[in-house]
Amino acid sequence: MEKTYLMVKPDGVQRNLIGEVVARFEKKGFQLVGAKLMNIPRELAEEHYGEHKERPFFGELVDFITSGPVFAMVWQGENVIATARQMMGATNPKDAAPGTIRGEYGVTVGKNVIHGSDSPESAEREIGLFFKQEELAEYSKLINEWVY
Ligand code: RTP
Numbered sequence: 001m002e003k004t005y006l007m008v009k010p011d012g013v014q015r016n017l018i019g020e021v022v023a024r025f026e027k028k029g030f031q032l033v034g035a036k037l038m039n040i041p042r043e044l045a046e047e048h049y050g051e052h053k054e055r056p057f058f059g060e061l062v063d064f065i066t067s068g069p070v071f072a073m074v075w076q077g078e079n080v081i082a083t084a085r086q087m088m089g090a091t092n093p094k095d096a097a098p099g100t101i102r103g104e105y106g107v108t109v110g111k112n113v114i115h116g117s118d119s120p121e122s123a124e125r126e127i128g129l130f131f132k133q134e135e136l137a138e139y140s141k142l143i144n145e146w147v148y
């Protein structure tokens with residue numbers, strides 16, 4: 001089953017939005033397979049956002065993501081990578097459709113509440129950066145026939 005890495009960013013944690021975010025993905029029909037509240041070490045943050053290393057906002061991005069706890073999660077389900085990105089909304093909350101997480105809860109691009117992997121390759125990479133294999137749960141019944 002396809003898996004993705006999602007993370008409530010420090011702004012979302014401080015604003016008590018963990019429950020709202022988790023509820024949306026649960027209600028959608030996806031399965032939570034891993035989760036933890038953690039502070040991201042600077043090195044891990046730089047690696048996670050490595051694709052943005054040359055961008056002018058890289059320093060600020062790393063400062064922000066390490067500024068407080070994040071809620072790191074792995075979710076699984078059919079097309080979960082692309083669907084989660086749709087549920088998150090556009091990167092800049094000012095462009096994010098109403099009803100999406102960023103559209104409902106964010107205002108500025110720097111504090112946009114949630115991160116989600118953008119491709120199968122980044123999902124695999126990011127899950128590996130944040131979780132050990134033994135931290136990911138396995139469901140005895142992978143397919144819920146009321147969803148699929
Ligand atoms: P994310 O990686 O956090 O899920 O967000 P994303 O794919 O929608 O956007 P991405 O292009 O990967 O950018 C990563 C994060 O960098 C911040 N950003 N700031 N100041 C700026 O112009 C700017 N542009 C991007 C955002 O917080 C974005 O989520």
Ligand code: MG
Pocket residue numbers: 116118
């Ligand atoms: Mg991204």
